[in-house]
Amino acid sequence: MASTDVKVIGAAPSPFVNRVQIALNLKSVDYEFLEEKMGSKSELLLKSNPVHKKIPVMIHGGKPICESLIIVQYIDEAWTDGPSILPSDPYARAMARFWAAYVDDKFYPTFRAFGSAEGEEAKAVAREQLMEAIMLLEDAFAKCGKGKDFFGGDTIGYLDIAIGCFLGWMRAVEKMSDIKLIDETKTPGLFGWAKRFGSNAAVKDVLPKTETLVEIAKMMAAKAKAQ
């Protein structure tokens, strides 16, 4: 679908930006990607998201929409002729929204805390909290996916996008540390899901390569140390 009136202000390594890209791909909506430079904010970004001044912002027909999960819901509601992103059943929708909010409010801060923890004790605590958060997502996969391929059932949906956008960074963290965040024994549900999600046509060119993210993480750590 040619939609030259869709612009995404973002940065390729951002999982939150990746959510928007995946949702647009699922709906086969073309868009122009406006890359924000790291460490600076464009005038268009500041004008489009004056409240939070954060990426991603999607501009559709000149109107800006902010906050990744809100953008994904907007995409689902604005392009109704593509495959549905949210489930149709109200209870399933509520569950998808609940776990997506969990990802942003609990999983993501825990994931960040693990990445920045220093010292053996702090690292061990952060690691345990992160593994607890992941085990809850493993449970959520069983509850929401009900034995199917995705959190959304047979196809990729809202919750798949909300969690799946972190797969690249999770792999980068696995590569830089000695722990497996998702593996066949502890998290068999997520293990199979991650493979299917990552290789999906709407996803595979969006999720950044592990090596790229490892480089970025090292660069950011060095920068943080220098400050």
Add this chain to the structure above:
Amino acid sequence: MASTDVKVIGAAPSPFVNRVQIALNLKSVDYEFLEEKMGSKSELLLKSNPVHKKIPVMIHGGKPICESLIIVQYIDEAWTDGPSILPSDPYARAMARFWAAYVDDKFYPTFRAFGSAEGEEAKAVAREQLMEAIMLLEDAFAKCGKGKDFFGGDTIGYLDIAIGCFLGWMRAVEKMSDIKLIDETKTPGLFGWAKRFGSNAAVKDVLPKTETLVEIAKMMAAKAKAQ
């Protein structure tokens, strides 16, 4: 509408619980209110919301739904024969969701910080931040309401509920301090809106009385000091 299979686990002074009550009233859905005692958590609450262990929880046909804004959206989607709570236009829905998220993520923490700030300087900073947050809501009222009675247009909608649930506590804070959070000069939009919202049939018996909230606030402050 008789819906004896709807239960709300909550506490009357909680603005987040009030959201659920207002939404159910708007849809004319009867419900059983299960009051949680302050300072303890019932087994039903812990079983129904094992992830956050927080009120409100709505149980519909035996199935629990958690997180106030998610519950309000569920109510809108499960009882489609009542008046719509979210706007029908995708962009208006995205705006309502954006500002509702702003209320929870920015306004509410700022409001709490103002309530608990100690010392003249800290109070002045917290007061300024709170007034900035309220001025943004005044702008949002102009943008979303477009000169109509409510954020949702001619009738109470999602964003009205998200913000309006705090009116009781805002009045309590006004009563306990020397500042006006919403007044006719600085925030004329919110001033008129607050009157209309508070006197609406779906709202007026839900919002706790200012005096009750002042008593609760004093009790909580005394308890915090004693610890």
